[in-house]
Amino acid sequence: MTDAATQTGLEDWDRRAAALDANDPLAGFRDWFDLPEGVIYLDGNSLGPLPKSMPGRLNHVINHEWRTDLIRSWNTAGWIDLPAKVGAKIGELIGAEPGSVIAADSTSTNLFKILSGALSLAPGRTKVISERLNFPTDLYMAEGVIGQLGQGHELVLVDSPDELPGTIDQDTAIVMLTHVNYRTGAMFDMAEVTRQAHEAGALTVWDLAHSAGAVPVDLAGAKADFAIGCGYKFLNGGPGAPAFLYVAPKHQEAFHQPLSGWMGHAAPFAFESHYRPADGVSRALCGTPPVLAMAALDEAMTIWTQVSMADVRAKSAEQCTFFIDVIEETCAGRGLSLLTPRESDQRGSQVSFAATDGGFAMMQCLISHGVIGDFRAPDILRFGITPLYTRYADLLDAARCLANILDSGEWDDPAFHRRAKVT
Amino acid sequence: MTDAATQTGLEDWDRRAAALDANDPLAGFRDWFDLPEGVIYLDGNSLGPLPKSMPGRLNHVINHEWRTDLIRSWNTAGWIDLPAKVGAKIGELIGAEPGSVIAADSTSTNLFKILSGALSLAPGRTKVISERLNFPTDLYMAEGVIGQLGQGHELVLVDSPDELPGTIDQDTAIVMLTHVNYRTGAMFDMAEVTRQAHEAGALTVWDLAHSAGAVPVDLAGAKADFAIGCGYKFLNGGPGAPAFLYVAPKHQEAFHQPLSGWMGHAAPFAFESHYRPADGVSRALCGTPPVLAMAALDEAMTIWTQVSMADVRAKSAEQCTFFIDVIEETCAGRGLSLLTPRESDQRGSQVSFAATDGGFAMMQCLISHGVIGDFRAPDILRFGITPLYTRYADLLDAARCLANILDSGEWDDPAFHRRAKVT
Numbered sequence: 001m002t003d004a005a006t007q008t009g010l011e012d013w014d015r016r017a018a019a020l021d022a023n024d025p026l027a028g029f030r031d032w033f034d035l036p037e038g039v040i041y042l043d044g045n046s047l048g049p050l051p052k053s054m055p056g057r058l059n060h061v062i063n064h065e066w067r068t069d070l071i072r073s074w075n076t077a078g079w080i081d082l083p084a085k086v087g088a089k090i091g092e093l094i095g096a097e098p099g100s101v102i103a104a105d106s107t108s109t110n111l112f113k114i115l116s117g118a119l120s121l122a123p124g125r126t127k128v129i130s131e132r133l134n135f136p137t138d139l140y141m142a143e144g145v146i147g148q149l150g151q152g153h154e155l156v157l158v159d160s161p162d163e164l165p166g167t168i169d170q171d172t173a174i175v176m177l178t179h180v181n182y183r184t185g186a187m188f189d190m191a192e193v194t195r196q197a198h199e200a201g202a203l204t205v206w207d208l209a210h211s212a213g214a215v216p217v218d219l220a221g222a223k224a225d226f227a228i229g230c231g232y233k234f235l236n237g238g239p240g241a242p243a244f245l246y247v248a249p250k251h252q253e254a255f256h257q258p259l260s261g262w263m264g265h266a267a268p269f270a271f272e273s274h275y276r277p278a279d280g281v282s283r284a285l286c287g288t289p290p291v292l293a294m295a296a297l298d299e300a301m302t303i304w305t306q307v308s309m310a311d312v313r314a315k316s317a318e319q320c321t322f323f324i325d326v327i328e329e330t331c332a333g334r335g336l337s338l339l340t341p342r343e344s345d346q347r348g349s350q351v352s353f354a355a356t357d358g359g360f361a362m363m364q365c366l367i368s369h370g371v372i373g374d375f376r377a378p379d380i381l382r383f384g385i386t387p388l389y390t391r392y393a394d395l396l397d398a399a400r401c402l403a404n405i406l407d408s409g410e411w412d413d414p415a416f417h418r419r420a421k422v423t
Numbered sequence: 424m425t426d427a428a429t430q431t432g433l434e435d436w437d438r439r440a441a442a443l444d445a446n447d448p449l450a451g452f453r454d455w456f457d458l459p460e461g462v463i464y465l466d467g468n469s470l471g472p473l474p475k476s477m478p479g480r481l482n483h484v485i486n487h488e489w490r491t492d493l494i495r496s497w498n499t500a501g502w503i504d505l506p507a508k509v510g511a512k513i514g515e516l517i518g519a520e521p522g523s524v525i526a527a528d529s530t531s532t533n534l535f536k537i538l539s540g541a542l543s544l545a546p547g548r549t550k551v552i553s554e555r556l557n558f559p560t561d562l563y564m565a566e567g568v569i570g571q572l573g574q575g576h577e578l579v580l581v582d583s584p585d586e587l588p589g590t591i592d593q594d595t596a597i598v599m600l601t602h603v604n605y606r607t608g609a610m611f612d613m614a615e616v617t618r619q620a621h622e623a624g625a626l627t628v629w630d631l632a633h634s635a636g637a638v639p640v641d642l643a644g645a646k647a648d649f650a651i652g653c654g655y656k657f658l659n660g661g662p663g664a665p666a667f668l669y670v671a672p673k674h675q676e677a678f679h680q681p682l683s684g685w686m687g688h689a690a691p692f693a694f695e696s697h698y699r700p701a702d703g704v705s706r707a708l709c710g711t712p713p714v715l716a717m718a719a720l721d722e723a724m725t726i727w728t729q730v731s732m733a734d735v736r737a738k739s740a741e742q743c744t745f746f747i748d749v750i751e752e753t754c755a756g757r758g759l760s761l762l763t764p765r766e767s768d769q770r771g772s773q774v775s776f777a778a779t780d781g782g783f784a785m786m787q788c789l790i791s792h793g794v795i796g797d798f799r800a801p802d803i804l805r806f807g808i809t810p811l812y813t814r815y816a817d818l819l820d821a822a823r824c825l826a827n828i829l830d831s832g833e834w835d836d837p838a839f840h841r842r843a844k845v846t
Contacts, residue, residue, distance in 0.1 A: 036491045043494045050490040055482070058715075062481060066662055067473040068459045071466045071795060079662060106710025108684030109532060116571060132696060137685035137710070140698035144683035148539060148571055157696075232711070239489055239502060239714035260567035261531030262560035271800050273555060273580075275563035287529025287560070288655070291662035292481075293713035372494060377694050 010400065013326055017392035020318070025311055029388040032303055033236075040394045040401075042373045045210060045350050045384030048236030048300070057299040061292060082294045083242075083263070083285055089301035090235070090244045093309065094208060094227070095218035097249050102281050103231065103297060104263075104289060107209060107243040108137050110228040113257035113284050114245055115145040115174065118203050118226055119153065121254055122173035125202070129167055130176045132157040133183060138207055142176060161188065165196055172202040179217070180210035180348030183376055185320075185340040187215065187348045191222040198223065209233060212244075214316070214349035216309045219246055226251070234349070234386065235304070237297030242289065247281045261286035307388065315387035317344035323351050323383065323395045330403035339380065349385045352376075358412060362402075365411035371398045433823065436749055440815035443741070448734055452811040455726055456659075463817045463824075465796045468633060468773050468807030471659030471723070480722040484715060505717045506665075506686070506708055512724035513658070513667045516732065517631060517650070518641035520672050525704050526654065526720060527686075527712060530632060530666040531560050533651040536680035536707050537668055538568040538597065541626050541649055542576065544677055545596035548625070552590055553599045555580040556606060561630055565599060584611065588619055595625040602640070603633035603771030606799055608743075608763040610638065610771045614645040621646065632656060635667075637739070637772035639732045642669055649674070657772070657809065658727070660720030665712065670704045684709035730811065738810035740767035746774050746806065746818045753826035762803065772808045775799075781835060785825075788834035794821045 021027065034050045035041060041049060065073040074080050083102045091101035104110065115128070128142050139155065146153040158167050168175060175197040180187045194204045206227040211217050213234030219227055225248050231241030247255050256277060262268050263285035266276040277283035324338060335356035341347040355362055356379070363375040373383040383398070405411045444450065457473045458464060464472060488496040497503050506525045514524035527533065538551070551565050562578065569576040581590050591598060598620040603610045617627045629650040634640050636657030642650055648671050654664030670678050679700060685691045686708035689699040700706035747761060758779035764770045778785055779802070786798040796806040806821070828834045 034490050036493065039493070041493060047489075047494045049493060050485065055485055058481065058485060059478070062473065062478055066470075067457050070459065070462070070464060070472060071470045071797065072790070073662070105528065105532065106684065106712075108686075108710035109528065109682060112682055112709075136688075136694045136696060139696060140683045140685060140688065143698050144681035148681035150572070150574070239496070240711045240717070242713065243710070258567035258571035259532060259535055260563045261529065262563060263531075265559075265563065269800070271559045273559060273562060275566050286535075287531035287666070288663045289529075290665060290713040290716035292715045292719055294663070296715055367495070374494065377692070 010330065010396065013396050017396045020322070020392040024315065026307070026315055026387050029303070029307065030391070033389045035389060038370045040371045040398045042371065042383040042385070042390070042398060044236070044386035044389070045214070045233050046374055047232055047239055048234060048386070049389065051236055051300055051303055053302070054238070054296060054299055058292065058296060061295045079291050082291065082298060083289055084282065086242070086294060086298045086301060087244055087281070089298070089305060090212060090229070091246070093217070093304050094212050094229070094246070095216075095220050096246050097220050099280050100249055100252070101244055101246045102284060103242045103244045103294060104285050105243060107207070107228055107230045108141050109259070110243050110245040110284070111138060111141045111205070111207070112145055113259050113286075114205055114226045114228055114247075115142060115176070117247075117255045117257040118174050118205055119145065119149065120256060121251065122203060125171055125173035126153050127156050127169070127172045128153060128174045128176055129156045129158065129164070129172055131161070132159050133181065134178050135182045135207065135209065138176065138178060161186070164193065168196055168200045168202055170200060172197070172200055174203050174205055176205040176207070178207040178209065180214065182210055183339065183380055183382070184352055185210070185347045185350040187346055190217070190224060194222050194224055210348050210350065213304060216313050219248070224248065231297045235297065236300040238293060238300065240293065241297045241300070242294050245281070245284055247284060252280050255283065257284055259286040263287060263289070303388070312387050316349040316385050319385045319387060319390065319392065319395060320344060320347065320349065320351050322392055323385065323399065326396055326399040327353065327402065330399050331406055334406040336381070351383045351385060353381045354379050355381055361413070361416035362405065362411045364416040365405050365413070366402055368416070369401050369405070371401045433753065433819065436819050440819045443745070443815040447738065449730070449738055449810050452726070452730065453814070456812045458812060461793045463794045463821045465794065465806040465808070465813070465821060467659070467809035467812070468637070468656050469797055470655055470662055471657060471809070472812065474659055474723055474726055476725070477661070477719060477722055481715065481719060484718045502714050505714065505721060506712055507705065509665070509717060509721045509724060510667055510704070512721070512728060513635060513652070514669070516640070516727050517635050517652070517669070518639075518643050519669050520643050523672055523675070523704050524667055524669045525707060526665045526667045526717060527708050528666060530630070530651055530653045531564050532682070533666050533668040533707070534561060534564045534628070534630070535568055536682050537628055537649045537651055537670075538565060538599070540670075540678045540680040541597050541628055542568065542572065543679060544674065545626055548594055548596035549576050550579050550592070550595040551576060551597045551599055552579045552581065552587070552595055554584070555582050556604065557601050558605045558630065558632065561599065561601060584609070587616065591619055591623045591625055593623060595620070595623055597626050597628055599628040599630070601630040601632065603637065605633055606762065606803055606805070607775055608770045608773040610769055613640070613647060617645050617647055633771050633773070636727060639736050642671070647671060654720045658720070659723040661716060661723065663716065664720045664723070665717050668704070668707055670707060675703050678706065680707055682709040686710060686712070726811070735810050739772040739808050742808045742810060742813065742815065742818060743767060743770065743772065743774050745815055746808065746822065749819055749822040750776065750825065753822050754829055757829040759804070774806045774808060776804045777802050778804055784836070784839035785828065785834040787839040788828050788836070789825055791839070792824050792828070794824045
């Protein structure tokens with residue numbers, strides 16, 4: 001696999017990995033993906049790999065639906081229904097009530113719609129509460145909405161989740177949090193935070209970018225008000241796949257969002273001169289969806305209809321623990337410190353280590369050996385754990401590779417410090 | 424081609440069509456497209472057909488860039504640069520200054536950004552002027568922006584272009600018009616209307632959905648302030664292809680828009696905690712672009728780099744006139760009346776007829792014979808003229824088919840009245 005795989009002294013780990021892989025109820029799903037040779041892919045939390053059925057589906061969309069049926073495919077191939085159809089599949093995966101999720105636009109754009117609509121449901125309240133270390137674009141979008149509204153709303157950022165209960169108050173309009181933190185993998189108790197928010201009369205907006213397909217989510221059970229999320233990470237919908245959004249049924253009638261485009265109109269083909277929102281979550285649609293990308297996400301979601309999320313969660317928890325343990329053993333004394341919670345119920349499906357120095361170069365060196373994780377500023381080595389296609393043996397090989405790189409000092413080469421862009 | 428092609432009595436038209444096709448400098452471009460058999464496609468103003476190079480390009484994106492290079496393709500395949508790269512190609516086609524166009528999101532979403540940013544550049548002015556018969560989603564989006572701002576702006580709609588000069592005044596912030604009307608094909612004099620707007624101190628926002636790839640556009644020469652447009656019509660970028668937007672260089676530094684996502688940040692990978700807009704038009708980007716759809720649009724734009732827009736315009740004008748003339752001769756007395764201006768310099772690249780009765784069913788019947796145009800409420804038969812792949816002989820056959828349907832009354836069958844959705 002990698003040239004580090006020859007390292008010795010880890011026979012116990014080898015035996016353990018082999019036993020775990022042999023007893024893995026999800027092992028067969030690896031064959032649903034077309035994984036490149038010579039790569040251990042621990043970045044499925046940033047871009048999921050290609051499902052094997054994808055080229056066939058897209059070939060049909062391109063050569064039959066687009067080429068042959070042309071404009072008729074809006075009806076005959078159901079293009080017009082894709083946002084609701086894909087949304088329904090995602091909704092099922094995240095515990096949403098039927099008809100409360102649609103696929104559309106980007107995560108950022110969907111957050112704009114949701115925040116705009118949610119703020120209008122909380123008149124007189126001024127605070128939007130989030131975390132300082134939330135995914136930056138979520139904070140940028142909140143700044144954008146607040147600036148556009150010009151009604152004196154304020155983005156209040158807590159430095160730690162512990163500060164949330166003392167910060168949520170009667171002035172709080174919205175608690176906007178990413179369920180699983182993109183840096184550390186720490187996971188909020190969605191039901192408990194939602195309860196705290198509701199107790200103060202506030203609404204919740206959950207970013208599920210690192211949750212959908214990663215951990216069981218129960219939006220209805222948690223009484224969440226709104227959510228958004230991403231199609232190209234754990235869901236494997238392809239680069240820049242459409243995102244999704246959730247509006248709880250109880251809010252759908254009162255929910256109004258300003259990106260009031262024709263796809264969200266009650267009668268999109270009547271060409272009326274005034275906007276009249278569609279019933280239900282469809283009013284959160286705006287413009288024409290990118291059909292190629294939407295069809296790809298639809299195809300990727302067929303895998304999720306076959307999977308038990310409980311099985312995924314059990315393997316994810318075990319794999320995260322396995323990976324943490326083997327890295328801490330093999331890389332001891334090399335300046336790595338675990339950022340991800342050790343308790344599996346407090347984390348999502350990734351493992352992050354802070355590097356005291358040179359994390360960017362370490363990751364570039366690791367990638368050059370075919371072990372693909374990613375780097376997040378300022379010093380984080382981030383590894384996505386994706387049970388559908390990752391074996392314990394892969395995790396062990398990745399850890400060996402990292403240990404070799406740190407032992408040899410190979411990472412500390414100017415070539416690995418030089419690259420400009422990481423995504 | 425169609426079963427109407429056997430109709431006799433049009434020998435002069437046959438000879439004329441043959442001569443025009445034989446002398447067509449653009450004839451070779453038809454071979455760049457993979458057109459379905461048995462179809463005369465006059466709806467390329469709604470969804471352009473498949474370029475022949477498209478399956479190969481998308482196969483590469485799917486099976487090499489996504490499958491093999493995975494997350495690395497953001498750098499190695501230049502995914503991160505696609506919005507600017509595609510924007511540059513579109514910009515060249517519409518007379519934009521270098522670095523003033525990006526491809527992103529949907530036309531509607533881009534209009535929201537542009538209107539928001541433009542209104543903030545016109546403080547104290549309250550009117551957004553448009554046409555009552557503008558494309559509805561443009562009006563819906565203006566309603567959405569105005570409603571969210573809550574600053575007392577007003578959408579003022581003129582019933583006819585003649586009313587514009589008398590309506591644009593010192594209170595006018597923005598004149599927002601679709602350059603070529605989606606119903607009638609009537610085209611504004613962009614330079615003249617922009618001059619009128621500027622004289623009153625107002626800004627212009629041009630919707631180029633039916634202009635880009637249809638007629639020569641000279642944004643810089645017309646001194647236009649802002650523009651938006653669509654990738655899936657005349658540009659042939661695929662169903663729901665990403666849209667584009669233009670910000671004139673003189674406005675770029677002061678332009679701020681509220682969809683302030685990470686892609687428009689000055690340092691998108693620095694994960695800063697506050698939004699800081701990128702230089703130039705890139706600040707109008709928001710979320711992660713749909714790469715499959717964006718690559719398809721990029722591929723479609725390679726055709727446009729080979730074409731003389733003057734040649735396209737000359738053939739489009741000739742073909743529109745030809746089609747109008749032959750329909751008016753063959754369908755005389757059947758209740759069709761021309762909506763499109765007769766003077767070629769006052770129209771875009773489509774021909775529309777109002778039907779006194781049953782236009783929807785007429786179009787459905789026509790489509791059943793393989794002649795694909797579209798219907799627009801309340802009574803419009805709309806035909807897109809797309810010189811890159813449409814022959815004069817096709818236009819003649821389409822007119823024959825329509826004449827046959829009207830003569831025979833075949834269109835007035837319940838089956839053709841029944842279908843619910845048309846796009």
